Amino acid sequence: MDMNGAGIRTAMAVSVVLGLISLVLYILCKRCWWQPSSLARLLRSRGFTVLPYTPIVGNSLENGRLQKLAYSTPLCTGSSHHRYLTRIWPFHFANCSPSSDADKSAIFWLGPRPSLNIVNSHDAKVILSSNYKEYVKFPTLQIVFQRVFGRSILTIDGEEWAQRRRILNPAFASDKLKAMGAQMLVCIQEMLDDWERKVLETNAATGELELDMIKEFTKVSADVLSRTCFGCNFKEGKAVFEDQEGLIEAIYQDAVRYAIIPLYRFLPTARNRLCWKLQRRIHETMKTIIENRMHAVQKCQADSYGDDLLGRILAANGSSLGDGVVLTTQDIIDECRTFFFAGHETTASLLAWATMLMASNPEWQDRAREEVLEMRNDGYINAHSKLKILEMILLETLRLYPPITQLISRTRSPEYGTTDEASTEERKLNIPAGVRINVLCGVMHRDKKMWGDDVDEFQPERFANGISRACKGMHGFMAFGYGPHSCIGQTFAMLEAKLVLASMLQRFRFRLPETYQHAPRLYGTLRPQHGMPLLITPIHFSETDKWVTM
């Protein structure tokens, strides 16, 4: 009897194990063989060129190998070489770039996922604007993004996103930026005073100091966001953002595991425990800030929620702007974390490349400085829209070195029916659901048909009459994205960049050291692989008068 019982139990255990193995094998075969094969057939039948598929890894290994090779040498030791795209996308240019007889890139495989790079601004316009509702953010990426930011405008789609965007838009309206400009200047002046102090302390004899601009600008843009987001709660805000950076780092280390191992984020690994701890701390600090502000208004101890981003979101929340939809405290926390992520390294990257370009084109540095000195008495917060030369330089920097070179991947939503029901534009694109779509705005910014033959040159003059005159149509310029999902913080970022550069030009000259290695690299944003060293000299170094301040 006992023997029989043991035998039955063993047989059951073996069946369960065999069942589980079969299930895993079935899922593996489906995800890594049947689905890719049937999508490849469908894509070929729709006229796409599809690269051969290697099970599980796709083209990822070759992609990685070419990338490593490309990053192993800088472009050249000068700075004039703006043709770096083959360095950041070697696989695309070697295998997928549209040939003369095809206007679409070839489909390649990121693991078992077919992926399509969009390099034509007309196609990008259809995806991002005309038919944007039919495209959603790519689900595997969203799992990782939601882990970092929760449910914020960066990680949600559809009607929920639209309502959020309506509530948040007013916080970034240009008329509200003036107060934020004053906060930005506090941080900028602190940075410049620090530079001046360092010149005097370390290099008083030559008056020249080498600084890594990417580090300086990353720090100042973090300070700017802490101040403009949290105003009087600046210190707590800074602590929140530091925790957020720790969280991003920890999640980044485990990104692949989150994407492929189901429920991985619930396992009590050391890194997951760290993430939980940081998330708890961020939540508690921000909840206290938010509740204190709300209580102060409810008890009439304050007449507003504050003049910073957080205060404006609290004020807009629950008004008719959101169609009666109210953000929860958790939603507001998630949005603030997102602003920090989206506005921090992007602005630092823009500033670093802009100073590199001005350092290597001294005539433009001088022109910008002349303009800045002429406007000095108007105060830059009021006069920033009149800083035309600086605006042209920034736009040309965004064209040549867009901090976001590739937009967030999207895919066609399966709920949007078959292509037979689609618009004519959509039918031309004809991309089936399940294909990962990457819009490469860095490539579009070099399209000679849109921009002219001098696409690879630094020519800020092209923007003298605005973006629409610089290229054939606004959709040629995608540094801030395009359409309804375009950057909510672009006016904020441009104001910050102008205030940093105007203040810097007024107080310092700068040039590139001989040792500068030009090596743009993708680390999420486009950054200089070996840093951005710049030699700075206070303008009035050899004179006895006081430093000119704003």
Ligand code: HEM
């Ligand atoms: C030079 C600086 C910046 C650049 C180049 C930049 C670029 C972009 C781009 C290209 C997108 C579109 C992404 C896509 O469609 O896939 C975007 C979206 C976004 N940006 Fe920026 N950004 C900058 C600064 C900022 C700042 C300062 C903030 C906030 C304080 C911000 C917040 C956001 C948010 C929340 C979104 C998502 C918008 C949505 O989906 O509705 N960005 N940004």
